[in-house]
Amino acid sequence: MTLREFFDVLTNDPTYVLVYLSIIPVMAFVAGLTGQDKGHEAPWKYLYSTLIYFICVPGIFSITVSVYQFLFERRSIWDADVFVQVLPIISMVVTLLIIRRNVNLDYIPGFDKLGGLVMIIASTLIIMWFIDRMRIIVFSYLRFEYVIFFFVGLLLVIRFGWKRAFGSA
Template sequence: MTLKEALDALTAQPAYILGYFAIIPIMAFTAGLISQEKGQEAPWKYLYSTLIYFICVPGIFAITVSIYQFLFERRSIWQADVFAQVLPMISMAVTLLIIRKNVNLDYIPGFDKLSGLVMVIAATLSLMWIVDRTRIIVFSYLRFEYVLLIFAALLFLIRIGWRKAFGSA
């Protein structure tokens, strides 16, 4: 099964996707009502952390797939799948706004890891886009494993440069 087939199977039953991406913002809103001003304390911050991960991982994936399709496959924005690409982004934004209204995101454990993930994905897509646009063709006797190691080293250097430029992430 390919990724496209898996997404097609999911979007064939939109009730599951709608339910998943509707229940998480509702849970965040309900947790905000119940926790009131105690969102940064122990049980609530872990609930918020779980909700953030449950919504941000598919949301970041949807953003990455959309950017990939628009930049590399040159698909039109009008061809974006509403359930697989648009709904996760909207639900992620709504959930983060609700949670941010209730608690400072600096108190949420692991939230900084998500920003690091987004940065690495952005660096990877940028590097791939630059290589795609420059149309550099290399004829080499390098093995593919070495090319992957060079790519990983470049990502590591980007990460170090980001930390030095903007503080520790």
């Protein structure tokens, strides 16, 4: 099954997508009502961490797929799939706003790791876009493994530079 086929299955029967993307903000809202002013304590912060990961991974993936389609495939924004590309982002934003109302996100374990993931994905897309725009065709005897090592090394340099510049990531 390809990714396109998977998206087609989700679009043809959006019940699972709608349930998944609506149950997590509802759970965050109920947790906020139940554990008011206790979001930074042990059981609640782990619940919030789980909810954040469950909603941010599809949201970040949706953003990445959308950016890829708009930059590289040059698809129109009007062709975006609502169930796969728009609703995960809306649900992610709503869930983060609900959780942030009850607890400071600095207390949530692993939340900083999502920022690092977003940074790596963004830097990868920027590098790929830059290479795509340069229209360089190289005929070389360089093995593909060396190209991968170069790419990973470039990502590590970007990450190191980000840590040095901003002290986080």
